[in-house]
Amino acid sequence: MASTEVLLDRPCDGVAVITFNRPEQMNAVRPSTVSAFIDVISSVSGDIATRAVILTGAGRGFCSGMDLSARAEFPPQDVPQATEWMRELFRGAVAWSELPQPTIAAINGPAIGGGFGFALASDIRIASPQARFAATFVKIAMGPDAGLSHTLPRVVGHAKALELLLTADTVDADEALELGIVSKVSADPMAAAITLAQRFAAVPEHVSRRIKATLQRSASADLPTAISEIEVSAQAEHYCHPEFFANAGRWLNAHA
Template identity: 35%
Template sequence: MTGDSVLLERADGVAVLTLNRPSAKNAIDIPTTDALVAALRALRADDDVRAVVLTGAGGDFCAGGDVKGMADGGSRTVEQRRAGMARYAELARALAGLDKPLIAAVDGVAFGAGLSMALYADIVLVSTRARLAMVFHRIGLVPDVGAWYQLPRVVGLQRAKELIYSAREFGADEALRMNLALEALAPEALMPRAMELARSLANASPTAFSLSKRALASTLQSDLETMLDMEASSQAIASSSAYFREAIRRFAAKEPAQFRWPNKD
């Protein structure tokens, strides 16, 4: 546990990070943002944690920033407001810098910064009652937590423009169609599936996963030769790992592989 507004549980190589402000639909205020950053940094440094699930308590993922808290800061200068945004920048860096599998289990609302956070997940699972929106323009704000960067890379530039400009709400089926989510599940099946995938990924090679995640994060800004060079260096590292040696031994001995991807029923 990291504090009342963010819960952290670890078991069998999987950490579950839960936003815990259900009365506010898990909107993130300053203490929650700071707690999230601290938890993500701790998880990155914890070698016993091999996969992370990010979710929200009470049937919602995250309603975004705490609008009531924003109203309380009406007398702040532009400079003070810009300095305050540094917290969201640190949250974006902490999410992007997590070199382990990150699964977002999105139930209920994922608005504004909530949707921005989900964009950093390697796998996004949504419930059939999920409601998502880049709501910022509704109240005269611009996207934050790095959404200008992440959203076009997930859904494409034109769709990102439409979602940001319109600030409209969309559901699970559309999230699947635009490749924002991998699977849509009944609410009661959401966390079991997230945990199933997380436990599977916890058995994958942490070295290979980290190298692939780093490469995929840079591929849209790189050229073929750069990626081929990264591939050669990364493969040399991965093939030197104890995980690879054990995988080869199991293959030769016709033993079950350490890593298997669970099919969806």
């Protein structure tokens, strides 16, 4: 039986929408949510017809991170056991970050704690005016998770990331746009995300996936390696695909 905690919808060709569906809990995640999320991701990851994936939340919130009300599911306060439990809990964030398709977060409301992490693990983020972002971990004497220690400094810089993590300050949609946390603020972030996803879906599947992979590999490489190894390898794959000469011929005819 399919879980109701994470929904999968296909609003148009080539586009999948994944929705955290625990609106009464502001879409907080618990182990069962993670399992359902991973199942949905697995179903779209290898589907070549799915060329862009959108993540959002049901109701007023995007995701409020770990469900602190589910204490019965928490592990003992033993470091090895807690480590394994948390590694399992955040497999969903890893799976989302590893999706080969371009991903878009349609942030309809608060993205708090691990929910902030899910947002920043997305390739592109579009927020509603009601969106709020906060790394509230210090309020419960915890540190960052869901990848925020990696993604937040890359987006806002080390100093601002440390400030946000130690103060737990809330960032509204306009400040998030200024900081680069989101690329757009829209009254209807889902409509904006679908419009952008449709443009991504028009790109050949092997091209969009390889461009994303090239960016990910180049992010941890020096410039000469990016040019002479990573990009060259990807371009050779593009060049040897039948669509290259077919598209090149159409482009030349259109610009003759």
